[in-house]
Amino acid sequence: MARDYHSPSSLGYKCDRAWYYAYVGHMREPDVDYRDIESGKIKAVKDPKGQLQCSYKQRGASLGTGLHNTLEAYYSGGQPDWIWKPGQVAQSGLHLLPRAECCTAIEIEAEIGYEPSGETDPRKPTKVMRAYGTRYAGRRDLTVQMQPSEFDRLGIANIANGWLLLDYKSTADIVQYAKTAADLTDDIAACAYALDVMVKHGLSILPCRWVYFESKEIRRALAVDFTITLQRAREVLERYSLKAKHLDSLNVIQEAAQNLDACCDYSGRPGVIGCSYHQEKGGPCNARRTTGDRLSALEGSNKKMAVMSEEMKAQFAAARSQLSSGAAPMIVSLPAAGTPPMTRGEILPDNGGAVAAPKPRAPRAPKAPTTIAEKMQDTAVVEAPVVAVVSAENLDAIASLSADLAQARVLLEGSNNALAEAEAELATAAQKCDEARLANEVATTAVSAILADIRTAAS
Numbered sequence: 301m302a303r304d305y306h307s308p309s310s311l312g313y314k315c316d317r318a319w320y321y322a323y324v325g326h327m328r329e330p331d332v333d334y335r336d337i338e339s340g341k342i343k344a345v346k347d348p349k350g351q352l353q354c355s356y357k358q359r360g361a362s363l364g365t366g367l368h369n370t371l372e373a374y375y376s377g378g379q380p381d382w383i384w385k386p387g388q389v390a391q392s393g394l395h396l397l398p399r400a401e402c403c404t405a406i407e408i409e410a411e412i413g414y415e416p417s418g419e420t421d422p423r424k425p426t427k428v429m430r431a432y433g434t435r436y437a438g439r440r441d442l443t444v445q446m447q448p449s450e451f452d453r454l455g456i457a458n459i460a461n462g463w464l465l466l467d468y469k470s471t472a473d474i475v476q477y478a479k480t481a482a483d484l485t486d487d488i489a490a491c492a493y494a495l496d497v498m499v500k501h502g503l504s505i506l507p508c509r510w511v512y513f514e515s516k517e518i519r520r521a522l523a524v525d526f527t528i529t530l531q532r533a534r535e536v537l538e539r540y541s542l543k544a545k546h547l548d549s550l551n552v553i554q555e556a557a558q559n560l561d562a563c564c565d566y567s568g569r570p571g572v573i574g575c576s577y578h579q580e581k582g583g584p585c586n587a588r589r590t591t592g593d594r595l596s597a598l599e600g601s602n603k604k605m606a607v608m609s610e611e612m613k614a615q616f617a618a619a620r621s622q623l624s625s626g627a628a629p630m631i632v633s634l635p636a637a638g639t640p641p642m643t644r645g646e647i648l649p650d651n652g653g654a655v656a657a658p659k660p661r662a663p664r665a666p667k668a669p670t671t672i673a674e675k676m677q678d679t680a681v682v683e684a685p686v687v688a689v690v691s692a693e694n695l696d697a698i699a700s701l702s703a704d705l706a707q708a709r710v711l712l713e714g715s716n717n718a719l720a721e722a723e724a725e726l727a728t729a730a731q732k733c734d735e736a737r738l739a740n741e742v743a744t745t746a747v748s749a750i751l752a753d754i755r756t757a758a759s
């Protein structure tokens with residue numbers, strides 16, 4: 301069933317069945333206001349009747365929305381609430397974001413595309429971007445044109461006439477879930493947003509920064525920088541348009557393939573179901589995963605499994621030293637009182653479509669580990685908490701030992717039965733032995749008596 305438009309992130313689903321549940325079946329949990337969670341009106345824990353009023357996934361999503369709202373208020377010159385938890389989480393990464401007063405243009409939550417979406421509901425997208433026959437609708441978190449000194453402060457090359465594309469991501473665990481620069485240059489959402497900026501501002505290359513905010517006990521943030529060219533963005537969108545056409549061709553749920561390798565994503569524990577559509581989570585999907593499947597998924601998973609890449613490590617180290625040297629304040633200075641508020645889309649200078657001469661391309665970020673061997677190598681230099689990493693050899697050994705164990709269990713059961721039978725036979729034999737002994741004693745006594753009688757008769 302063809303959709304009017306796709307959100308770029310919806311095409312990132314690894315499992316067609318999960319996509320079908322979410323976007324055709326509309327089986328998505330309703331949005332929750334984080335203030336209702338904070339005030340206790342909605343509980344993210346089980347109530348006395350055992351009912352979960354708000355799932356952990358809803359809670360995470362509402363915290364992310366709160367973080368976006370806080371930063372939107374900051375960049376639009378409003379009064380951001382830095383006290384509530386989403387505000388505190390946002391503060392942990394403010395030093396990685398441009399200071400509003402150093403920007404000459406700010407685009408907040410700008411819709412992508414030029415084409416009218418045809419929607420009449422004001423809550424729905426008003427514009428769409430058409431690329432390779434697919435219509436995309438979405439919003440870019442933040443796009444700025446800023447002063448060269450701000451590029452220097454953030455450690456980003458100013459290669460696109462001062463423009464920079466940013467995105468905020470709240471996550472429970474940066475080390476486990478933050479994408480690398482290599483992941484992001486192949487990411488449909490990053491490429492769709494970057495293409496929109498480049499087309500609208502006449503650019504052929506664009507620096508991007510995705511800021512990951514950790515929302516659990518630890519308050520920390522990580523900036524992942526990457527560059528997208530016009531050509532790269534087009535290549536990725538062309539590839540994903542094929543996926544969009546395939547998804548649009550699905551008419552019934554049975555046509556949507558199950559991807560067992562995606563069932564455990566985002567559970568935080570390899571081999572444990574994380575997909576909310578699985579029956580184990582109360583959903584409708586009956587995907588069956590054997591222990592072997594789970595082990596295979598563990599090996600094939602592209603998750604980082606607590607392995608911090610060199611790139612991520614370097615970024616954390618740089619941020620740490622920057623903070624300890626006092627070079628960058630933890631909280632950027634807020635606009636002075638009385639500063640007129642900036643409005644969405646304000647101060648967009650006419651650059652005449654000029655494109656800054658691209659500087660030589662920065663060396664490519666180290667490739668994220670993709671094989672077990674690479675992950676093992678990476679683990680050797682990691683300072684992060686070490687979580688067990690299973691090597692291919694160990695997987696083979698585990699599979700072989702599991703088969704041996706099953707066989708040994710069958711043998712053990714057989715020998716237990718044989719032992720029980722033998723013990724029963726032994727008991728019977730012992731009883732027979734006692735009876736025979738008794739009969740023997742009786743017979744011996746009888747023989748003795750008869751012999752005595754014979755001797756008496758003979759004498």
Ligand code: SF4
Pocket residue numbers: 315316317318558559560562563564575576577578579585586587
């Ligand atoms: S449980 Fe697995 S197969 Fe089923 S929808 Fe989720 S990811 Fe897909």
